[in-house]
Amino acid sequence: MGDSRPNILFIMSDDHASHAISAYGSRINQTPNMDRIAAEGMLFENCFCTNSICSPSRATILTGTHSHINGVRTLGDKFDGRQQTFPKLLQQAGYQTAIVGKWHLGIGGHSSPTGFDYWNVFPSQGLYYDPNMICMGEEVRYQGYATEIVTDLALEWLDQRDRERPFLLLCHHKAPHRPWEPAEKHADLYNDVEIPYPATFNDDYQNRSSAAVQAEMRIFGHMNYGDLKLEIPPGKTAMSFIEIPQDLAGFSLTPVETGIPQYFASHEELKNWMYQRYIKDYLRCVASIDESVGRLLDYLDAEGIAENTIVIYTSDQGFFLGDHGWYDKRFMYEESLRMPFLVRYPREIPAGAVCTLMASNLDFAPTFLDYAGLDIPQDMQGRSLRPLLRGEKPADWRTALYYRYWMHLADHNVPAHYGIRTERYKLIYYYGQALGLAATIDRPTEPEWELFDLEADPAELRNVYHDRRYAAVVKELTAELERLKAEALDRE
Ligand code: CA
Secondary structure, three states: OOOOOEEEEEEEOOOOOOOHHHHHHOOOOOOOOHHHHHOOOEEEEEEEEEOOOHHHHHHHHHHHHHHHOOOOOOOOOOOOOOOOOHHHHHOOOOEEEEEEEEEOOOOOOOOOOOOEEEEEEEEEEOOOOOOOOOOOEEEEOOOOOHHHHHHHHHHHHHHHHOOOOOEEEEOOOOOOOOOOOOOOOOOOOOOOOOOOOOOOOOOOOOOOHHHHHOOOOEEEOOOEOOOOOOOOOOOOOOOOOOOOOOOOOOOOEEOOOOOEEOOOOOHHHEEEEEEEHHHHHHHHHHHHHHHHHHHHHHHHHHHHOOEEEEEEEOOOOOOOOOHHOOOOOOOHHHHHHHHOEEOOOOOOOOOOOOOOOOHHHHHHHHHHOOOOOOOOOOOOOOOOOOOHHHHOOOOOOEEEEEEEOOOHHHHHHHOOOEEEEEEEEEEEEEOOOOOOOOOOOOOOOOOOOEEOOOOOOOOOOOOOOHHHHHHHHHHHHHHHHHHHHHOOOOOO
16 A cells, blocks of 8 residues: 555745635636635635745744744844754655745755755745756756746656655745736736726825835835836836826836837826736736646646645735735735635545634644644644644634734835734734844834724724724733733744
């Protein structure tokens, strides 16, 4: 008899928000292959990251621990691969293990991938076109489009595997991360349609902390020429913010693909145009990932291993898709905090199931160890999702999650903050300190609090922290936040 432990195919993209997946009710695109995982498995409505930024989320997924435990709190921290990770534990238990695509935890020193029989990853962010990759320590150049290359590498590795032993394959896409460069075959997708605008597109940040007001991630004001693939005016670079004059007379922007200047009658028209430029490229990148998911699912079918393979589709965090007028992530707000999380495993997971309990990227490692029949180490801070995936609702399942973003003011001027999300409320504390960490800006900001009643205000437009009617809630949640912070062993 062969080894009957399940295979694990973990597909993760970068910055793919769940509201750009049709299974999650997207109003702006269709993702038929991702939807297949949901239709044949389980969709998690409330899966949240502990720190909404790329490398930290990846370190949490590998280790099952919070950022301050695994050491990757910011983009400036190096991952120490000598620590315990779930791929290492699976490898030791006889799994064949591989990672292809985005690693983003550093190469060299103790940061290169460990626990993998095969690894072939982008050196850092990676390029969308003709990327170089580091294959087991050696640089290799590839021709073509990153999403397709990563998919090809995943399929090649699967095809050469030992069919007598289970596998763990991490297929990590670069897309749809900034600068949102689509495959040539999708360059004209959505050309003839207007993508709907999010409900909070024209958010004016009234009744919010100054953090939201000051954040530099507005589509209208903080996008650069490279983001929108525009001809660069003299004296500017691809990274320069597009400066928007008060008076639009004579102002134009020139898309590189047409070379034809665009003129605008109003600021509203300009802002809408910029959103369309941004979101269409983002969605074109997503279209390639969806195709990749389809190719991988088809391979499992052709091999006859779909029944015994756990397939996951997720992203390292969420993203603002024009919500609150923004792009990017970082904030503890819903669009950024929520991760897509779709899981198919026909042996245990009922088809078309939806889970509303709170899951977290802390839970991924314990879940995989559980399915592989291994003990879950005590120092992992998440819990196996396996009972939830079987459709159970454990009485002691968590009803609140702890979050912390450490990169004070770096890149997009978002102050560091921590907070708690319960089923109904979200309490956020912007403590305003860099704490001497790498990739922060050492300029203290005034401490501020936000409380949102997600039942009355799911879009998080009204901070009710100072509303006397919520005084009891504030008191209770503040205590609960401190309890969770201590439980997470966060002493800073
Ligand atoms: Ca990311």
